[in-house]
Amino acid sequence: VIVPPRAYAPDLLFAAGEVREGAALVVEGGRVSSVGAAPPGAEQVRLSGAAVLPGLVSAHGHAFQRALRGRPERRAAGGSDFWSWREAMYAVASRVGPDELESIARLAFLELARSGATAAGEFHYLHHDPAGRPYADRDELARRVIGAAREVGLRVTLLRAAYARAGHRRPAEGAQRRFVEASPDEAASAVERLAASHRGDPLVRFGLAPHSARACPAEWIAALAREAERRALPLHVHVSEQPAEVEAVRAEHGVSPVALLARCGALGPRTTAVHAIHVDAEDVEALGAARACVCACPLTERDLGDGVVPADRLLAAGARMALGVDSFGEVDLLAEARALEGHLRLVRLERGVLASRAAAATAAPAATSSAIPAPTHAPSPALFERLYGFASAGGMASLGWGGGALAPGEPADFVVISLDDPSIAGAGADDLVPAVVSSMARTAVRDVYVGGEPVVRDGRAVRVEESRAVARAVAALHRLRA
Numbered sequence: 292v293i294v295p296p297r298a299y300a301p302d303l304l305f306a307a308g309e310v311r312e313g314a315a316l317v318v319e320g321g322r323v324s325s326v327g328a329a330p331p332g333a334e335q336v337r338l339s340g341a342a343v344l345p346g347l348v349s350a351h352g353h354a355f356q357r358a359l360r361g362r363p364e365r366r367a368a369g370g371s372d373f374w375s376w377r378e379a380m381y382a383v384a385s386r387v388g389p390d391e392l393e394s395i396a397r398l399a400f401l402e403l404a405r406s407g408a409t410a411a412g413e414f415h416y417l418h419h420d421p422a423g424r425p426y427a428d429r430d431e432l433a434r435r436v437i438g439a440a441r442e443v444g445l446r447v448t449l450l451r452a453a454y455a456r457a458g459h460r461r462p463a464e465g466a467q468r469r470f471v472e473a474s475p476d477e478a479a480s481a482v483e484r485l486a487a488s489h490r491g492d493p494l495v496r497f498g499l500a501p502h503s504a505r506a507c508p509a510e511w512i513a514a515l516a517r518e519a520e521r522r523a524l525p526l527h528v529h530v531s532e533q534p535a536e537v538e539a540v541r542a543e544h545g546v547s548p549v550a551l552l553a554r555c556g557a558l559g560p561r562t563t564a565v566h567a568i569h570v571d572a573e574d575v576e577a578l579g580a581a582r583a584c585v586c587a588c589p590l591t592e593r594d595l596g597d598g599v600v601p602a603d604r605l606l607a608a609g610a611r612m613a614l615g616v617d618s619f620g621e622v623d624l625l626a627e628a629r630a631l632e633g634h635l636r637l638v639r640l641e642r643g644v645l646a647s648r649a650a651a652a653t654a655a656p657a658a659t660s661s662a663i664p665a666p667t668h669a670p671s672p673a674l675f676e677r678l679y680g681f682a683s684a685g686g687m688a689s690l691g692w693g694g695g696a697l698a699p700g701e702p703a704d705f706v707v708i709s710l711d712d713p714s715i716a717g718a719g720a721d722d723l724v725p726a727v728v729s730s731m732a733r734t735a736v737r738d739v740y741v742g743g744e745p746v747v748r749d750g751r752a753v754r755v756e757e758s759r760a761v762a763r764a765v766a767a768l769h770r771l772r773a
């Protein structure tokens with residue numbers, strides 16, 4: 292059966308880095324075949340009063356943590372920090388079974404899709420049963436999470452975590468028994484098994500994830516880095532989220548977590564360093580020189596009191612950026628992008644912190660011959676396009692897919708937004724992206740397409756029955772809280 296190309300014709304199209312009026316996004320075989328005029332024979336899909344933009348990508352998250360929503364807040368009345376939050380998270384992690392995990396993950400991914408996301412990176416470290424024994428199918432929980440994402444219709448990269456210990460000379464304790472394995476080879480062989488059984492699904496991929504320099508010894512990190520290199524897989528690792536973690540790594544190895552990754556051969560263009568908050572000048576240089584990606588999760592980092600990702604310095608050094616919803620406490624990648632810049636404004640006492648200085652210079656070429664110098668600190672027009680890119684193409688690169696800009700040849704993962712939503716009403720071709728990045732509410736999301744197929748229509752999921760999915764998740768949440 293030959294399926295004709297489909298030409299989506301919104302009022303405004305943000306594709307290949309440019310906003311165009313009256314242009315069509317032409318999709319064929321799940322990919323963008325062209326941008327501009329609809330070819331003869333194409334099936335026309337007119338999207339009146341709408342704009343089409345690249346799908347959003349969460350490059351880092353733990354779907355089961357959706358079960359914590361509202362819970363640690365109650366405990367935060369007294370002195371609370373990352374470590375007390377972690378206790379609450381472990382309490383949930385120690386109880387969640389395969390059915391609960393699947394139901395809660397389905398709800399989490401449903402909300403993610405409805406927020407305009409098309410792909411998720413799931414950093415998966417729950418492997419065993421609550422007693423720490425492998426399930427009959429060793430990959431039971433990984434399969435449940437992948438299944439939940441695919442049921443909703445999202446593109447997914449399962450980042451299979453390896454976890455060795457509580458810390459240096461400290462064996463796993465409590466809930467961590469569900470995370471730990473005897474060797475890094477277990478993560479590598481799990482990815483091999485899972486990749487083989489998902490070979491028929493082009494929207495599922497895998498990556499390797501030494502959990503952190505605290506939870507993995509240097510030999511594990513080195514072994515997983517070699518395996519990721521050999522198989523060309525993304526390598527994700529939590530890095531320098533909390534000062535105590537940095538101190539523990541310095542005490543054990545005499546170097547920072549970033550320097551340890553470099554020493555282990557784990558710092559390169561396949562690497563995504565999640566958080567990278569408490570990094571010094573040498574760490575920033577090393578991440579930049581390696582062309583590594585840094586995945587910031589500003590809403591979770593703010594909630595947990597982690598600190599602010601120095602994205603301006605990381606970008607200046609050459610690092611790339613992605614964004615993640617991490618704890619699923621708030622599910623909104625545009626809010627993550629807004630917070631990445633917003634937090635830096637509070638710290639640097641400046642606006643447009645993440646505007647590309649190079650772009651600002653080229654935007655005002657006349658300034659060189661004029662008496663008035665170019666305003667080097669004015670927000671450049673590239674700021675919002677750049678932030679949008681972190682939330683789309685940045686995540687696709689981090690998760691091993693590529694694309695994310697709707698250029699010809701890229702996956703047809705896109706979001707259709709309503710231009711008469713009150714949050715962005717009045718936006719035109721010249722300010723569509725600034726309006727979307729700085730102000731768009733999730734109510735503006737009309738449709739979401741992954742690989743050219745609809746996943747959300749008129750704001751509702753189309754592949755799963757929403758009321759049933761929510762009811763199952765609510766039942767699971769109640770069981771966990773009983």
Ligand SMILES: [Zn+2]
Binds near residue numbers: 352353529
């Ligand atoms: Zn995380």
